[in-house]
Amino acid sequence: MRLSLKKRNGKFIDAVELRDDCTVDEFKELFYKKFHYYPERQWWTVGEAKGVALKAGGLLSSYGVHDGSTLVFKDLGVQISWRLVFVLEYLGPLLIFPLFYCCPSLIYGVAAPPPKCLVQKVAFWLTMFHYVKRELETLFVHRFSSSTMPIINVPINCGHYWMLFGVMVGYFLFHPKYQPMWRDDQPILIYSLAATMTVFELLNFKTHLILRGLRARGTRQRGIPSGWGFDLVSCANYLWETLGWITFSILVSSLTSWIFTVVGFAKMTEWALKKQRNYLAEFKDYPRHRRAIIPFIL
Structure with missing residues (x-):
């Protein structure tokens, strides 16, 4: 079959057999060999810019x-x-929190910063545990439905973790004038909260x-998840x-953390609402009682 290839502005590219x-x-591989746009960089639609998008793995005729x-x-x-995006x-x-924690004189300009309170110490190690876990999951656990994303979006993706959490949460949490809600003479309460978060982290890992x-x-094939929260919500990993x-x-107890x-x-x-719609469209036997992220509510 003979096809005409055009850009979105209507400019003719080529005709192929x-x-x-x-x-x-x-x-996509043939187009790459001739025009040097590797397959992950190509986005094709049928007939017009808003036409049906071609997905990897199928026949052209199926579209x-x-x-x-x-x-x-x-x-x-x-x-x-x-x-790589997730790793970044x-x-x-993992880089920013230690700077605030270990170098208060450099960051805050205080010659003799006060000793860290118990909440600051526990929060620091919980953060290190969480993001080391995330890195290990990215490298050894996660399987991605899409292999790549535009590199121009990397700063936006990183901003949430680098700026909103790393800088904003870290700056106020380790500030010399930070006043914790929970005092050092309440270790049972502080460690109980730390243990609770650790349990949620382990449940998240299990999902x-x-x-x-x-x-x-x-x-890109997948099944219907079950157990460990999935019987109640479609995205138990997001719940935990x-x-x-x-x-x-x-x-x-800081505003930036909230x-x-x-x-x-x-x-x-x-993301959860989108995933649930995809589950319902893909699986006819998908449990209709499941919510997306909050049991019985949303």
Whole structure:
């Protein structure tokens, strides 16, 4: 079949001859060899810019592409792997928190800063534990449905963790004038909150292992998750993540920590609702009683 290739502005690119049983992946590879846009950088739609998008793995004909069809090209820009993006995101707090914690004289300009209170010490190590866990999950547990994203979006993605958490939470948490809600003579309460957050972290880790087991390496196929919170919500990993940060915010009792928690929950809610819609569309037997992120409510 003969296809016409155009840009979104209507400019003609090329006309190509392909087999009737040509796949999307084969077509992208042929385009890459001729025009040097690697497959992850290519975005194709059928007929027009808002037409049906071609997804990897299927036949062109399954999208209604036939002899004489037009495919419209969009350059997604230079790409970076999602795994590397996650590593960079979580690296921020691991670098920034130790600066505030270990170098108060340099950061705050105080010659003799007061000793750290118990809340500051516990919050520091909880943060280190959380983000080391995140890094290890990124490297060894997570399987990504999309392999890359535009590199231009990296600063936006990193801003949430580097600036909102690392800088904003860290600055006020380790400030020499920080006044904790929980005093050092209340260790049982402080350590109880730390233990509670740790439990939520472990539950979150367990849900990530469940999700990993439902997706074969190198595929986008998945199953229906169950157990460990998934029987109540579609995104139990987000539920435990949110509860963990609520516990952390109760512990440190700073406005910036609550802002970080609320912003993170809002974003996770958006993702959870989208994932639930996808589950319902993909699986006819998907449990209808499940909520997206909050049991029985949302």
